[in-house]
Amino acid sequence: MTAQETQETVDYVDADDRPVTRGPRGGAAALGLHYRVAATVCVAADGRLLVYRRPVRAAVYPGHHDILVGGCPRAGESYESAAARELREELGLSAAPRPVLREPRPSPVGPCWLAVHVAEVTAPRETDPREVADHFFAHPRDLLDHPPTPFVPEGRRILTRLLDEGLLPAPGS
Template sequence: MTAHETVDYVDADDRPVTRGPRGGAAARGLYYRVAATVCTDSAGRLLVYRRPDWAAVYPAHHDILIGGCPRAGESYAEAAARELHEELGVVAVPRLLLHQPRPSPLGRCWLAVHVAEVPTPSRVDPREIADHFFVPTADLADRPPTPFVPEGRRVLAQLLARGLPLPPP
């Protein structure tokens, strides 16, 4: 998604209030939305990727959350599926696991975290992903690569603590 695309700005209850350019919600005291997906393979391993060195937020950090902002009028699920296709070149049906307000480096957001089983990505977007690999969940929880995006680490811990299913049934 580019900065000139229109996104929904929402209130503290995730109700749309108005629309505007990506990155403009905080200046209005509103939230923006983020749709992210934790990807697994058929063996139940988690996809970890490294952000490019030039990324504006968390450059060269590892993460498990593939995603971005839903476009204006787009649902979280639609945005999650679109982002998987744009960033990894895969088609998948993400399943919602978490939906909660979160702070972010760009202001407050509503984060919807999905899970999806995906094949090994064959066409990643180098503007978004510098490297990627699958890791057993226990190994990732015990020895995550560094540096790691704080929100991705927090989501992983939250999913594991809740016993949420990874991968999806």
């Protein structure tokens, strides 16, 4: 576990996303429990999505591109509050993320409950270099047809689902 993981307390939840106990980030799997993740897909007014590249020193998926901006809600924090906080911390954006999906998922560090949100945004004002190496906007279909490489597999899966289920806002809406 990293120093940040041992300093942050998060909720550990059961297979139905019910809180069971609390502990440091990264510790849920050792107890046979899930942790929570709040992620946001950022959409510009013209329908393009924010794509960012993770730093090469990132613990998970270093140097990979992704559309899911987020992290773990802190103990007692709602998914929506965590999604908004992560946008402020990582991209310097104030937005009102709208929940669109919530489902249990495997992850590189153990099972989690992933809550996906969508937020309409402008260009990031100030990114956190510990979380975002660089970023750009791209049309969703272009990301599926010609994704930048490497790309986080979960981000690609979520993008496909959002498009298939019509969960992204229409340009100019």
